[in-house]
Amino acid sequence: MGTSVQVTPLSGVYNENPLSYLVSIDGFNFLIDCGWNDHFDPSLLQPLSKVASKIDAVLISYGDMLHLGALPFAMKQFGLNAPVFSTEPVYRLGLLTMYDQSFSRKAVSEFDLFSLDDIDSAFQNFTRLTYSQNHHLSGKGEGIVIAPHVAGHLLGGTVWKITKDGEDVVYAVDFNHRKERHLNGTVLESFYRPAVLITDAYNALNSQPSRQQRDKQFLETILKTLEGGGNVLIPVDSAGRVLELLLILEHFWGQRFLNYPIFFLSYVSSSTIDYIKSFLEWMSDSIAKSFETSRDNAFLMKHVTLLIGKEELDNASTGPKVVLASVASLEAGFSHDIFAEWAADVKNLVLFTERGQLACFRRIHLQRLLK
Template identity: 45%
Template sequence: MTSIIKLQALSGAVGESPPCYILEVDEVRILLDCGWDEKFDPEFMRELKRHVNIIDAVLISYPDTLHLGALPYLVGKLGLNCPIYATIPVYKMGQMFMYDKYQSHYNMEDFDLFTLDDVDAAFDKIIQLKYNQSVSLKGKGYGLTITPLPAGHMIGGTIWKIMKVGEEDIIYANDFNHKKERHLNGCELEKLQRPSLFIVDAFNATYQQARRRVRDEKLMTNILQTLRNNGNVLVAVDTAGRVLELAHMLDQLWRNKESGLLAYSLALLNNVSYNVVEFAKSQIEWMSDKLMRSFEGARNNPFQFKHLQLCHSMQELSKVPSPKVVLASSPDLESGFSRELFLQWCSNSSNSIIITTRTSPGTLARDLIDNGGNRAIDLVVKRRVKLEGLELEEFERREREKKDHDINKSGEAESESDDDIEMSIISKGRHDIVIKQEGKVSTSFFKATKKQYPMFPFREDKIKFDEYGEIVKPEDYKLADVVADGEDNKENIVIKKEEDVIPDVTELPTKCIVLNRTVQVNAQVQYIDFEGRSDGESLLKILSQLRPRRVIVVRGSSESMNIIKSHCKENINARVFAPCAGEIIDATSETHIYQVRLTDALVSQLNFQKGKDSEVAWVDAHVTYREAQHDAKRMNIDNEPMEEDEEDTKILTLEPLSNSMPPTHDTVFINELKLSEFKQVLLRCNITSEFSGGVLWCSNGTIAVRRIENGKIILEGCISEDYYKVRELLYQQYAIL
């Protein structure tokens, strides 16, 4: 049997946009990545909303926002509720990416696409896997197995292998890297046998990479020239992926006394830099063989940095002496600290801006790569600033009113609660002093105090609490400052304490402002490739080596996709598909396959026989068209019927034959019996047997069981009690229809 395989690229997930595809195997729908960049447009959000209720599982390939950025929105705002699979580093580093992305946007604007709670909710749903760990899907996905394989590119990067038992093997390989790097091994695609379907991106199909030594020398030269010219270097990097390769490389350069870099500063600037480095230290087993050997032998942790200073705000960075090299997020220069530093440093010709990855078209980084510097650029500058003057006074006035209102409301509730407690204590008679007597009316001139306590002189302190529980007083838990007498350890210099990694700007009264500015780019702008992807030539060689039967090309320019399509058709004779936005590709290996439904009347007549792995039955029926039932329609997120094609309103249905007597058919024996297994069956029933010349001889050679060319089993021998016993045992190994 052949599975029905379809793939749909969601709107926006075409061209060079982030990957987001729905793979359908039979009726199981798997979301392959759910990426997001600065062009998280409304059409893409509507597309996610239309499909969220039909997704049965999600597979995440890498921890960056390009591959999982829409996950908090899917879970937190659209209510995605299905298993999400990723490797352990993708889970840990992915959280760092999303925390940093949220904080970067919140520091610029009133960001409400998702919240930090949405990030936590999304990652709580992730099922963490190790490489080569096969997992069988449950429920609707029964029969499908997924396996994560090493992909290179980023820590925990994954090539997904999706298997349908005994039928299809599908490989989803996006942004992989076959080359070894300083901190990662390459992918292992060469170990895969010829897959049924290979889903691959064409992003780098037209790109030719420089040699690693040339690239590193280019970076080193740029840094040295800028620093010696008393300038600063901004290196735009991601949060917790490719930054590890650059941070490890630069820290090693700083350790080399002959490099001439010890006189200058090196810093990593993002909202979660401390956590990123700590996570990297604990995930050495996911990195390159060279780093693992170094760690296991000399116990040298490659991410125990000597010279890299970790900063979490612009204020901390200002304390780092200049000239300096700063690794700042985000790589597209659209948000985060990299954009702030670009605005500060771009007008100084002594400074240098290094872009390490080709981000999506339309971003500032891509504009600088395509058009260079030495020109004026119009930018929209968004900032969150403190309230001042009349705005601050107005804010404080509203806060006081709100606080007074809350206090009054709390006081009324507290009084009512105290009265209830007093009456309950009096009625139970738990104390020997009774304050009130039931039914007695006070005749005193002076009004009695409302708060009275049932036992003198004890005074019960009311416990203050809010919706999160008892209010904690920080002074109760404050420890005395202890001055450490240990040696001055410069490893992993942290400008800020661990608990202050993400500044809580919500405590300060702030507002967001938007300015249109024209900036003059005088700083040197250079693109140096640290993307960690296989280039076009290597990609074509890998395709020739794998020789997949079918190929779906996704994510790339029209030119790069045409190169992959031409190569597959001419060199490996494979069927090639390239979906457009919203188009559904039918990649089923057999073209004349139809799905039919069985009526209840037909199912009730079936006589199932138990086989080796399943139950089977012979069906005599005829095919008819039936109108689709209203309740069978798929519903969207708003619980409204989804639009369906005209063909979807009619369903192919198998119905019983009108004749009372079904037609006769030859007996069918279902199983692939191995004679060695049948020999064990005979042994358990105390029937002696042995192999001779490929024939299984039973009962002292009087009965022969042999396999002929077409795979059928023949039983020969003298009619006897043993013959019928052997035949009965042989029949039991089959489902007979």
């Protein structure tokens, strides 16, 4: 008798909402990803609320809002009480992401959906795995093996493989097959004919430029603004894609001997980079090799200053500068405050490096400008 697999999308199908899937294998219920967006709209979580108490294990693929943002709320409000599995970077950077979101919200409103204690409580349930580590479940999950594999896109990002009786279920969303400065790409060819493949088509219709072309346009746009006397605001996530941007800027500034200041501003910027420095084995082969041969840590940055408060930026240089500030959606956080201050000056630039969440502040305003 074969293995029974049932897949029930809870969120993120036929639209751009955060991802969450219920995957049942012979009666063992996995919740794969538990995302929320920067609106923190509880109505998005109604499907999850109906099944949360039946979940036996949670698998998290990335440490950002769209993949784990609802976890503290679900554990607090929905009775979700199951072990959570992720890689070490997803655990650490996911925790910092949730802290940053909480601090950013409480700075502008009476945010009470979850507290810092709720975040800590949720993350105490995590078991951290290394890439390709086969973890055998016990009890109700006896006979099921889970293993995280490289997904690219974000540090520690995971393609999950779940195996039962020789049949594989592969969950591969938001992956990146291209090698980047700080990450290796995924290799989906290594999964041979899985029984079930769960994936997405978020970027299927987008024409992706080469990394070289993308970086060149990014840097030329920034430099043109700085040379014209303007400031550059780059709204970023707390601990995800911002890492790639920091390395691109750090390398370019070193090559060109530029003196314009670069600031990374978030409530958790210092903690983020401190952790990142110890995660080199999770990064690209080139970064790991450089450290092995010369002890050169790519995230010991000479041209980037870490800030954790807006007052630090206000007291900094008054000349042209680059500021990478959370949160990426402009819904709240330092990026929202800086946008409000700088937007009226035509010399300044707000540079978005990704599409952004559906119906968020930045995307709504960008769509209005493009009409």
